[in-house]
């Protein structure tokens with residue numbers, strides 16, 4: 001039997017992975033990463049989250065690696081990756097979840113929900129005037145599968161929409177900006193900035209003091225990408241100075257977020273524990289099974305990681 005090695009969710013998750021694959025690819029022998037009875041020569045596929053650097057290289061017959069999440073930063077640091085295709089998670093459920101998260105976060109910031117929450121705790125009745133959607137410009141950094149889907153989800157509300165990516169893009173109803181030359185003009189017209197970039201050497205720390213200063217006064221920020229993109233001290237300074245209004249954060253430099261982090265209790269920050277888009281194991285198994293089947297049939301693979309680009 002063909003072995004699919006799994007490192008995602010810990011050893012306790014392997015029975016759930018087996019059950020999920022049994023319904024879509026019952027021919028695969030699904031084994032836990034550290035199962036001592038696995039013959040390394042029999043491993044053909046790997047579904048992984050943060051494998052130890054160098055470990056994937058030890059399976060001489062490995063043909064395909066699938067990342068258990070949409071980001072591949074947990075793999076990109078492995079300097080000994082095997083020369084096989086690496087596919088990023090792209091399950092439709094992952095895209096739906098991110099659409100929900102971004103729509104919820106943008107509406108939360110647009111309608112000043114953080115202020116109503118604080119006022120409720122203080123028993124303050126204040127209508128808090130705020131602009132209509134056509135006066136609230138929303139910009140998304142990263143126009144990949146998640147950024148483009150997030151913009152689709154925002155379209156019905158009537159916000160003027162814009163996006164920023166590495167290469168030029170054309171999306172219906174979205175003002176598109178590209179590369180570093182487009183960054184400042186893009187930021188200058190974002191009242192709500194949503195970050196859905198991958199973590200790469202170019203993007204790490206991109207949500208910093210300079211970026212925040214380039215946003216209009218009173219802008220808000222959503223980071224649902226990776227914690228390494230945000231300079232947390234710069235965000236706190238921009239909120240405390242009043243230049244930024246509020247932030248919704250799903251990802252953090254250190255996860256779980258340490259109890260003593262000043263982010264926890266900041267009145268203008270809403271925190272979720274890296275849950276923006278985390279589809280269940282059956283959905284991820286379905287996606288992985290489809291990728292393996294496409295690979296075996298010699299068809300083109302979706303969401304291929306490009307080591308040169310870093311995402």
Ligand SMILES: NC(=O)c1ccc[n+]([C@@H]2O[C@H](COP(=O)([O-])OP(=O)(O)OC[C@H]3O[C@@H](n4cnc5c(N)ncnc54)[C@H](OP(=O)(O)O)[C@@H]3O)[C@@H](O)[C@H]2O)c1
Nearest residue numbers: 070071142143144145146165166167198202224225276277
């Ligand atoms: N919080 C969560 O639960 C969660 C869940 C899933 C994913 N994520 C994060 O979301 C990220 C995006 O996922 P995705 O599937 O949408 O990725 P993707 O399809 O690879 O899209 C990445 C987008 O970012 C742009 N980009 C990359 N580097 C750039 C740079 N230096 N400057 C400007 N634009 C740049 C790309 O530009 P081009 O179009 O020009 O290539 C592309 O539009 C993931 O990498 C992951 O970190 C978070």
